[in-house]
Amino acid sequence: MASLFVVRGRDQGKHFQLQGSVVRIGRDKTNTIQLLDTEASRVHAEIQIDPMGGCRLVDLESSNGTLVNGIPKRQHPLASGDRIEIGGSMMIFTGAGQPGAGQAGAMEAAHGVDIVQQSHRNDGSRIISSIAPSSGIFHSRSLAEAADSSGASASGMGTSRILTPTVTDADRSLEVMYLTAIAVGRTDDLNQVLNRILRLVFDWIEADRGCVMLRDNESGLFQPAARVDRQGTSDRKSGTHRRIEISRTMLDYVLEKKEGVRTSDARDDVRFDSAASIVSAGVREAICVPLQGRYDIVGALYVDTYTDPGQMMARDHAPRFTDDHLRLITAIGHQAALAIEDTFYYSALVQGERLAAMGQTIATLSHHIKNILQGIRGGSYLIEAGLERDDTDAVRRGWRIVDRNQERISNLVLDMLTFSKEREPQCVDADLNETVSDVVELMQPRAQELNVSLVTELAEGMPDAFFDTDALHRAILNLVTNAVDATSDHAKKLSEANQNEGALEHVENEFVARVTVKTWFDPAAGWGVDVVDNGPGVPEEDRLKIFSLFESRKGARGTGLGLPVSSKIMIEHGGEIQVMTPANGKGSCFRLRLPPRGTEPGELSRRDTIA
Incomplete structure (x- = not known):
């Protein structure tokens, strides 16, 4: 039987069977499927089911429209696996979650990460390059160039390691991707997975700080979920580490463009009025990539370097991050997103099954308790009538009924306690x-x-x-x-x-x-x-x-x-x-x-x- 499984929104975890010829979806309680989504119209859309079992989604002139696989549709024949977006809710259609984030401020404080609209210091960063998730880790010619580089070095024509990766770099990249696949395969605990991923990134690039931010489905805001510093610990006491300030503009760009970006402080940028501003801000490079899952962006992965202003003025610093780093972290982000998404969906599924089991338990026990109470009520009526007529036999019969049902409810409670x-x-x-x-x-x-x-x-x-x-x-x-x-x-x-x-x-x-x-x-x-x-x-x-x-x-x-x-x-x-x-x-x-x-x-x- 066709069904809809809600994977995002206030109804996350709910599972709806599609029965009948027309299934209406919307905010109003008269709909077959009522959503608690305030962005959904009162009568938003309907699914028409033909006698052969085929399903067609029809938008009913809704205010915000209906998306199928990310594309606005007025009508669309549904296939198993299609993603239906109504307001802020996403449902997966089958033909035959995100855990609560809590208060954003509390999470930011706990992880030592601030998402700022504009830093209180002059932000001298600019985007150097960006890359879409569909791009490979290396350009198609990268491995050939890497192979050539070894021969060029032998003839005295070696190239810069930052611009052209060596064979060792390519091998390490594949090794990091392999280790990432192993790390995300053990999704028993989301926090452990995120920390393992950050440590893998730190093993490959010279980053000083890194964090993973997850996107809240309802608000759309990024909220810190894990942080790792070069010191190798994510268990931080208050004030031990400098707080990370992440540009809101960068996050918005990553979310809107769905592209990873690499930024660097620009000492020759006109926004810097003097060297004093450089000293106060410090020279910093950063990479931020989207965690793009199967259906949507679930968060962002951010790493940066921080150079002490005194050291920055003392000598010139070569950039630590390259486009190859950006490509690899983008690929790692995609792997991590799939694991995060699976964890969210599994949590939603477990929650849905738990609620279904609770509903069945409550319904079954309520039915039995109701029958027992009816028996007690009947016995009580006989006792009351017998007392009024001074009929001892009626009182005895009524008491036997009450006593029998009292024993039944006692047994029920004992069984529930034993099984609990x-x-x-x-x-x-x-x-x-x-x-x-x-x-x-x-x-x-x-x-x-x-x-x-x-x-x-x-x-x-x-x-x-x-x-x-x-x-x-x-x-x-x-x-x-x-x-x-x-x-x-x-x-x-x-x-x-x-x-x-x-x-x-x-x-x-x-x-x-x-x-x-x-x-x-x-x-x-x-x-x-x-x-x-x-x-x-x-x-x-x-x-x-x-x-x-x-x-x-x-x-x-x-x-x-x-x-x-x-x-x-x-x-x-x-x-x-x-x-x-x-x-x-x-x-x-x-x-x-x-x-x-x-x-x-x-x-x-x-x-x-x-x-």
Whole structure:
């Protein structure tokens, strides 16, 4: 099914399925897809879906227009992968993020970087050259010139290293690109990636300071994200390093032209009135390149040199940066941008999935809690009516309903707490038979109420096991509860079928619901509890599915938490839970296995299953 995934804007991370013949997009809540983008029109555009599944985007006379792959379009047939820009939002169309930046001022202060409209000192810099991202690292003849340079040097006609790269320079450039590809491939932490990239740049060129600025999607402003100094550390104490001042004009140029630039202070520029201005400003070179991703610019990479004014006046300085440096850093910036973009999109996707999971959880739990509250309300009504009429029987019936639903909500809360986080079992030496007996005794009234025979077969002479008594009690209780409910429902269905067939008089063939809880011990395999019933059984195709969260076969009565919680408890004990078929081939058998003492976690699952 066709869909839209928002990768930029206030709705970043949201995923919309395109259903129906027309899907309208805009700010108004009447649209099929409502965007929280203030730059979008109330009814901005629509996607028309033909019977063959083809999709066409149509702009509905919007104020700011609609862009497809960066080009304004009134109508456009959509293909998978197309980028749709509506206002400040960007969506990716499929045919079948940026993390919050916080306050810009706080980030600039944290990284020691100032983006200035005009320096308080005279800014004597000028753009010497620029390069577009589509250009290669070297000109097409660069490697040939590099090869020739070695021969020219041998004949006494060597050229300047700054103007013509040597073979070593070319090899190092390829090495830097290779190391960059490795560095950005590990995008587990964005800050680490940015720092690795800056250090690679510093290993190749004689820069004194460098920083990476990321562009905020909503404001479009650059905000510092990482900084490295020649001293080799980015952990700076306040006032330890001179703050970097970056020209706003340079950043605007990089953003608008999508080109990297190289600048140098011009001592012969008319803007310098005297040598004093040079002394106050210092001689500085800089390279700033865009971080151009697949779809848009995500930031900028900036490096510069700073010469102390006293040293600058003492001797003439040759430029440290060349056009080859600019080309290579532009290529590095592109690689870095792809990694940054992937990190943003992955964060947005994870956030979207997290919100979807939270929505499913809230909806499911709300449904179960609503059913429980309805039961409590009904029981309360009976109690109130009984008190008014002085009807003790009605009060008892109402209280039984309230008590049963109170138990349901208690079990729900306990399951939620158990499943909510990882817990270290508080294991002690305990009698497994005693824990099983407690569970069966607790469930006997409910089993009798549902006409289910609940019995135990406890192994004799079984040594104490090492387990968390409360946790294992919970796991066994969930299995026994499921078994009692399943056999009771199965008995009702068979009884109804017999009534329909007129076979009710054959009492001797009447189905008797039965649940048996067995314990066993094997020195090599450990301890086990089998909960066996003669109910409908579990189909083979459902045996993995039933352990998924909120997967229930009880309809409105089931929460879908019992089996996942029991499985989680057994895993925390280093054991496991298995679904088996009883020897007679009827019903089901759920087996809890505790490992022998000294068994490593995960080892039990590699052992052979006991028949």
